[in-house]
Amino acid sequence: MHHFHYRNGRLYAEDVAIDDIVQAVGSPVYIYSTATLTRHFQVFADSLKEFGGLVCFAVKSNGNTAVIRTLARLGAGADVVSGGELMVARAAGVPAERIIFSGVGKTRAEMELALDEGIHQINVESVPELDLLNEVALARGVKAPVALRVNPDVGAGGHAKITTGKKENKFGIDWTAAPAAYRHACSLPGLDVKGVAVHIGSQIADLQPFEDAFLRVRDLVLMLRADGISLSRIDLGGGLGVPYEDGNDIPPPPEYAAIVRSTLGDLGCSISAEPGRLIAGNAGLLVSEVMFIKEGSTRTFAIVDAAMNDLVRPAMYEAFHGIIPVAEPVPGEATIDYDVVGPVCETGDTFAKQRPLPPLKAGDLIAFKTAGAYGATMSSQYNARPLVPEVLVDGNRFAVVRRRPTFEEMRALEQVPEWLA
């Protein structure tokens, strides 16, 4: 469900025509819909409401301050993985008591920041990390609220670069080593051991891996309880996918909630989650202009002004993004198979191969769908290309929520050493 649709032959985001935005802001441009963000958050939050935990938006999926603020006003917390994301979440208005800090490698400075801010929970992923956090907390005279992220050895998520819950992945404390890690954590005076966290991967389209992982969490909670370690919080992580292609079936949040209920609902723990893609994925488009149509000997290339540095998912994971023209295609018009490519000097700078699209010409605008998550956040300045601006639409109004940097700004952190002056 999203709020991008054709009206009178033009693609709209809510009540704003996309070509009007491009006219004002230029191309390429990321465009987000407030109504879609709101709806996705509310459906997910409503389905987990009975478990009394937090819904912490995974800031890594979309780190734009205005997007996070939109969600924070609906009651969202934030799942952060760096001091930078923690500061973004705070600046966007997320209260510290709704922030969870995840990630395998937090620095001492990041731990200090988390404790000074007084965040809800720090998810710890190794024994050495427990020890360092204990040291940092003792030095500050506080107790750190922690959950141990366990690795349940459950495979999930389509691409090998996305799965996180297998024992060969770097994430979490090995399932079998978890009881000993809990006993160790409980012996450390600087830690307040609150709960358990699990996150098995991303773009998961099937509930079975969730069920398998949650059952392991259940076993662990009961085993620890029998051992005198009583946990009050469970953090499910994120991972529920979105339909990138028509016909992709993703279980809706209420079905996911039913799995949570049947596996963990009777434990008396508050249950939080960290969805990212599910909230932001279909709430964003990347709009790009066709620069040239180039006839190769075996294929036709549509060379567009967005590139792999702006949306890296196709190059990095061979991910599929739907592509639609901003001017509504004429019904029944024959399509042409295009290789849609960007201007970056890499063969991998290919968004789609042999994709049937209505005939395109230079100056036409196209939109990459489902680009609201892991789009702008994963972009870079490769080939000295300026970061793409981001626009937030709300009903019939829109605002630039990150502008395109100038070339001076892009170079502002660099310095030529004295000996080269």
Ligand SMILES: Cc1ncc(COP(=O)(O)O)c(C=O)c1O
């Ligand atoms: C710890 C953690 N929580 C939440 C997320 C968000 O995942 P998703 O965007 O798949 O919901 C991730 C990323 O996969 C993660 O690593």
Ligand SMILES: N[C@@H](CCCC[NH3+])C(=O)O
């Ligand atoms: N960034 C990835 C998924 C990894 C999620 C972060 N743990 C994507 O675009 O699909």
